[in-house]
Each structure stands twice: as structure tokens, then as C-alpha cells.
Amino acid sequence: MVKQRNTVNDLKPYIPGKPIEEVRRELGIDRIVKLASNENPLGSSPAASRVVEEWSKNMAIYPDGNSTDLKEALSEKLGVDPSQLLFGAGVDQVLEIIAQTYINPGDNAIIGYPSFPRYETVVKVMEGELIEVPLTHDYRMDLEGFLQNINDKTKIIWLCNPNNPTGTIITEEEQRNFIQEVPKDILAVLDEAYYEYAIGNHYPDSIKLLDEFDNLIILRTFSKVYGLAGLRIGYAIANKDIIAYLNRVRGPFNTSAAAQLAAIAALEDQKFVKDSVSVNNKGKEYLYSAFEEMDLDYIPTHANFLMVKIGIPSDQVFKALLEKGVIIRSGDIFGMDDWIRVTIGTIDENEIFVQALKEVIKSYKG
Numbered sequence: 001m002v003k004q005r006n007t008v009n010d011l012k013p014y015i016p017g018k019p020i021e022e023v024r025r026e027l028g029i030d031r032i033v034k035l036a037s038n039e040n041p042l043g044s045s046p047a048a049s050r051v052v053e054e055w056s057k058n059m060a061i062y063p064d065g066n067s068t069d070l071k072e073a074l075s076e077k078l079g080v081d082p083s084q085l086l087f088g089a090g091v092d093q094v095l096e097i098i099a100q101t102y103i104n105p106g107d108n109a110i111i112g113y114p115s116f117p118r119y120e121t122v123v124k125v126m127e128g129e130l131i132e133v134p135l136t137h138d139y140r141m142d143l144e145g146f147l148q149n150i151n152d153k154t155k156i157i158w159l160c161n162p163n164n165p166t167g168t169i170i171t172e173e174e175q176r177n178f179i180q181e182v183p184k185d186i187l188a189v190l191d192e193a194y195y196e197y198a199i200g201n202h203y204p205d206s207i208k209l210l211d212e213f214d215n216l217i218i219l220r221t222f223s224k225v226y227g228l229a230g231l232r233i234g235y236a237i238a239n240k241d242i243i244a245y246l247n248r249v250r251g252p253f254n255t256s257a258a259a260q261l262a263a264i265a266a267l268e269d270q271k272f273v274k275d276s277v278s279v280n281n282k283g284k285e286y287l288y289s290a291f292e293e294m295d296l297d298y299i300p301t302h303a304n305f306l307m308v309k310i311g312i313p314s315d316q317v318f319k320a321l322l323e324k325g326v327i328i329r330s331g332d333i334f335g336m337d338d339w340i341r342v343t344i345g346t347i348d349e350n351e352i353f354v355q356a357l358k359e360v361i362k363s364y365k366g
């Protein structure tokens with residue numbers, strides 16, 4: 001047996017949301033509702049499907065490694081220079097590129113807990129250390145705690161905004177005050193994977209900060225509101241020097257031509273984005289009132305998922321819902337043992353979930 005690197009022994013494998021096909025095979029259930037991976041329940045823009053179909057005649061050709069057309073379209077939309085953008089196979093890959101570019105063995109990164117688990121893995125792979133700062137009592141990032149934990153080995157601070165899994169945000173004012181306090185040789189990475197769901201409501205306009213601070217990276221994705229999770233495309237926005245270093249690490253053809261084309265088409269279809277946000281807002285209100293009626297605590301969310309406290313071990317709730325054809329995320333993955341995380345679905349999906357949850361709770365609590 002070939003011996004793996006020591007650091008790999010410490011890594012926990014990422015536990016993805018259970019795929020629909022797997023549940024169908026295992027349980028023989030036809031109607032399955034997946035509310036586990038914060039995907040867009042409306043799918044994606046039909047315009048994106050059309051360009052991918054057309055592209056499928058050209059699969060023998062390598063993609064444009066510079067993503068020139070997408071870069072141009074996105075830079076126009078965001079009001080930044082094309083040299084300030086870098087694309088990856090999802091934000092997931094951009095996280096890896098950032099860690100590979102900046103973390104030396106023994107450096108540390110500060111993260112909130114619970115937060116998106118991949119921050120930990122990408123740092124550990126580079127033999128970096130993690131400093132976890134627990135969320136506040138109201139499940140928000142403890143920014144004061146972040147500052148107190150900075151030491152001379154700190155290289156990156158990961159800010160997940162809205163935070164996955166809690167759906168809570170760092171406000172514009174909090175973020176600005178925080179970044180002013182962060183030493184200039186530490187990178188603040190603002191993961192805004194759910195940006196389009198969160199804008200308004202005191203959510204920061206982070207791009208404005210790029211002119212003032214040159215230690216920021218903003219991350220966004222086409223996986224969530226744009227519904228292109230299966231194609232894998234996300235991006236970083238930062239000053240051009242940071243992007244140039246990230247580009248040294250990035251693989252030459254790291255995003256597919258299909259993903260680039262679909263992203264351009266998806267960007268042009270802002271009606272789809274608007275409709276998706278509207279379905280999400282309605283679903284959120286429906287779920288809030290269902291939870292209140294059931295007397296369950298939940299964390300008000302700024303994203304397309306929410307945490308609800310069931311008061312029963314979450315792995316058991318997960319299994320019981322699965323048997324009823326509803327896939328959610330068990331809170332124990334995030335250290336919240338009697339909570340579950342549910343993605344907000346269509347009206348139908350939300351109703352099926354609520355009905356199933358009522359039955360599960362009834363069977364446990366009578």
C-alpha cells in the first residue's frame with residue numbers, strides 16, 4: 001500500500017446531499033423530493049439549456065482557458081475590470097486554488113463554526129491549521145472573536161455570508177468595520193455563494209470595498225440561483241494582482257466550454273433569477289408559518305435553505321424523512337444534533353416536506 005501524505009489522514013470526506021437516483025434505488029420510492037443541496041428548485045434558464053445543446057456538437061474542442069466571453073459579460077454586469085475575475089469548477093475549486101496560492105505549512109486560517117466544511121479541508125490539504133470561532137448565541141459570525149484569534153501565522157479569514165448552514169448574514173456595516181481591523185497581510189475571503197438571494201436587507205455590497213482594501217476576495221457561483229450546479233462554474237472577484245497569482249495555480253482548462261456558455265446565457269436571463277428569488281421568498285414565508293404552527297424553533301434565513309430545530313436526533317429525522325421520499329441535511333454534520341437543514345423548494349415540494357415532517361414528529365413524540 002502506498003502511504004498517503006500525513007495531512008490526508010486528518011481529512012474528513014465531504015458528505016454530499018444524497019442523490020435522488022440513489023434513494024430511488026435503495027427505497028423503491030417513485031416521488032422523491034430533494035431539499036438537501038441548496039439547488040434551484042426551478043432548474044435553470046431554458047436559454048442555458050439551448051446553448052449547451054448546441055455546444056454538444058463541439059465536444060472535441062478544448063474550452064477557452066481564459067473564459068474570455070464570460071469574463072467580458074460578467075465584468076460588465078458587476079462593474080469590474082475583466083482582470084479582476086477568475087473562474088473555477090464551482091466555488092469549490094476556487095477555494096482550493098486560494099488555499100494552494102496562499103497557505104504555507106503551519107499557516108492558519110480562521111473560520112466560523114458551524115460553516116461551510118470545505119474551508120477546513122482546503123487549508124488542511126496545504127498543511128495549514130484551522131482556528132474555529134463558534135457562532136454567537138444567535139447563530140451569527142462572531143467577528144470580534146475572529147479578530148481576537150488572529151496571530152502572526154494567520155493567512156486567511158473565511159467569511160461565509162450568508163453562512164451555510166445557518167442562513168445568517170454579516171451586515172454591510174459589520175463587514176466594513178471588520179475589514180478595517182484585519183491586518184493588510186491577511187486575506188479576507190467573502191464567500192457569497194447565495195448573494196442573489198440575500199441582497200437588500202442590510203446585506204453588503206462587497207464589490208465597493210475592493211477599491212479600498214486590497215486583501216479581499218469575493219466568491220460567487222452559478223450553482224445556486226442560476227441553477228447550473230451540475231455544470232460546475234463559480235468565480236472570484238478581487239484586485240488584479242491577487243487574480244494574477246491565483247491564475248498561476250489554476251489549471252489551464254479548469255472550466256468547461258458548456259459551463260462558460262451556459263453561464264453567459266444564464267446571466268442574460270435575469271427574469272429567471274427574479275422568479276427564482278420570488279419562489280424562494282414565498283417558500284420561506286410558508287415554511288416559517290408551518291414551523292410556527294408546529295412550535296418549532298428556526299433560524300430566519302437570508303438564503304435558500306434554513307435550519308429548524310426538531311428536538312429529535314437529526315440522523316433519525318433524516319432517515320425517517322428519507323423513508324417518506326424527502327431528502328434533507330442532518331444537522332449533526334454541522335454540530336447541531338437535533339436540527340435539520342432544509343432547502344426551500346417549490347410550493348409542492350415544501351408542502352410534501354412539511355406533511356412528512358409532521359408525520360415523523362408525530363411518530364416520535366406522539
Ligand SMILES: Cc1ncc(COP(=O)(O)O)c(C=O)c1O
Binds near residue numbers: 038164
Ligand atoms: C457557502 C458555500 N460556498 C460554496 C459552495 C460551493 O458552490 P459551488 O457549487 O460553486 O462549488 C456552496 C455549496 O453548497 C456553499 O454553500
